[in-house]
Amino acid sequence: MPYDDAELFEYLLRLGDTNVVMAQRLGEWIGHGPILEEDIALANVGLDLLGQGRLWLRYAGEIEARFRGTGRTEDELAFLRDGSGFRNLLLAEQPNGDFAQTMARQFYFDVWHLLLLRALCCSVDQRIAEIAAKAVKEATYHVERSTGWVLRLGDGTDESHTRMQRAVEGLWMYTGEMFAADPLEQELAAAQVIADVRLLREPWLATIRNVLDEATLTLPHGEWMQGAGTRGGKQGVHTEHLGHLLTEMQFLQRAYPGAVW
Amino acid sequence: MSKEWPLWEIFIRSQHGLAHKHVGSLHAPDAEMAIKNARDVYTRRNEGVSIWAARSTDIVASSPNAGESLFEPSNDKVYRHPTFFPMPDEVKYL
Numbered sequence: 532m533p534y535d536d537a538e539l540f541e542y543l544l545r546l547g548d549t550n551v552v553m554a555q556r557l558g559e560w561i562g563h564g565p566i567l568e569e570d571i572a573l574a575n576v577g578l579d580l581l582g583q584g585r586l587w588l589r590y591a592g593e594i595e596a597r598f599r600g601t602g603r604t605e606d607e608l609a610f611l612r613d614g615s616g617f618r619n620l621l622l623a624e625q626p627n628g629d630f631a632q633t634m635a636r637q638f639y640f641d642v643w644h645l646l647l648l649r650a651l652c653c654s655v656d657q658r659i660a661e662i663a664a665k666a667v668k669e670a671t672y673h674v675e676r677s678t679g680w681v682l683r684l685g686d687g688t689d690e691s692h693t694r695m696q697r698a699v700e701g702l703w704m705y706t707g708e709m710f711a712a713d714p715l716e717q718e719l720a721a722a723q724v725i726a727d728v729r730l731l732r733e734p735w736l737a738t739i740r741n742v743l744d745e746a747t748l749t750l751p752h753g754e755w756m757q758g759a760g761t762r763g764g765k766q767g768v769h770t771e772h773l774g775h776l777l778t779e780m781q782f783l784q785r786a787y788p789g790a791v792w
Numbered sequence: 793m794s795k796e797w798p799l800w801e802i803f804i805r806s807q808h809g810l811a812h813k814h815v816g817s818l819h820a821p822d823a824e825m826a827i828k829n830a831r832d833v834y835t836r837r838n839e840g841v842s843i844w845a846a847r848s849t850d851i852v853a854s855s856p857n858a859g860e861s862l863f864e865p866s867n868d869k870v871y872r873h874p875t876f877f878p879m880p881d882e883v884k885y886l
Contacts, residue, residue, distance in 0.1 A: 566797070566819060567818075567819075567833075568818050568819060568820065568829040568832065568833055569829075571832050571833050571836075572828070572829065572832035572833075575832050575836065672831075675828070676828060679824065679825065679828065683821065683825075
């Protein structure tokens with residue numbers, strides 16, 4: 532199956548932007564964590580994701596140069612695109628809320644992310660395979676951590692249980708997008724450049740179900756999935772939250788173009 | 793009952809063959825989280841290959857007041873040090 536560089540570029544933005552936006556959200560916890568140890572841990576996870584995001588965006592810029600003549604740097608891509616140019620999952624941009632919401636978002640994402648990265652290790656695109664192989668180690672730890680928190684909060688006090696249940700339900704409608712493959716992804720998957728995310732849903736759901744069971748939480752059953760068609764974050768149609776996130780994330784480069792350390 | 797998480801003492805082994813060293817303490821709700829938190833707090837810069845965590849309350853410490861009876865008796869027994877033996881230059885870490 533044929534695919535072109537413009538499509539690969541678009542897909543790499545989806546990976547990179549999801550990582551960067553997620554990292555920005557986790558960074559918002561710095562100085563606000565419920566306890567010092569957790570503050571540092573959240574920042575660590577955020578930095579892992581940021582590092583991965585950089586690798587994806589850098590590769591995206593190189594691909595862009597191939598079909599456009601000039602490609603943007605990772606910084607230009609991250610700091611100088613407007614919201615509609617971002618291709619991250621809607622789940623990633625959802626606000627931190629309370630600690631349970633942050634952990635529910637992380638848990639949904641981490642389990643999916645690890646499955647995806649493992650599959651991307653088999654990409655015929657060597658660069659994708661290499662980045663994925665590096666990221667798998669980090670993601671494995673992320674899954675352990677967020678799973679641990681869902682278990683502890685779900686099977687904890689009445690209040691932590693209530694909050695965790697509310698969190699997994701509130702974010703449920705953003706999980707469908709992770710497993711929606713639009714024509715672009717279908718084409719790249721057919722060419723074995725990327726994984727077919729539709730195949731990840733079963734194993735993802737099995738893990739989510741097991742953990743929620745053990746955490747004495749109820750698996751949400753809502754059918755409606757936001758952005759799971761062809762108008763979601765991956766196509767640049769975002770929730771209202773992304774703009775606010777970017778305002779903060781991009782402020783420095785917008786106010787002082789080209790500023791460096 | 794205290795709402796604070798219990799305190800844990802963290803020991804890190806920096807490389808194979810060396811002993812675990814006390815690096816500090818942290819709060820964690822249970823043993824598993826203590827290891828995870830230790831990983832996040834104390835091994836961010838590649839400091840370790842192994843982590844031990846022990847509840848601070850399980851550490852038995854000598855009394856600060858017992859210094860005289862515990863340690864002073866060894867003050868005047870210099871012959872217990874190996875410094876009387878000439879060491880070859882090649883032996884660096886003894």
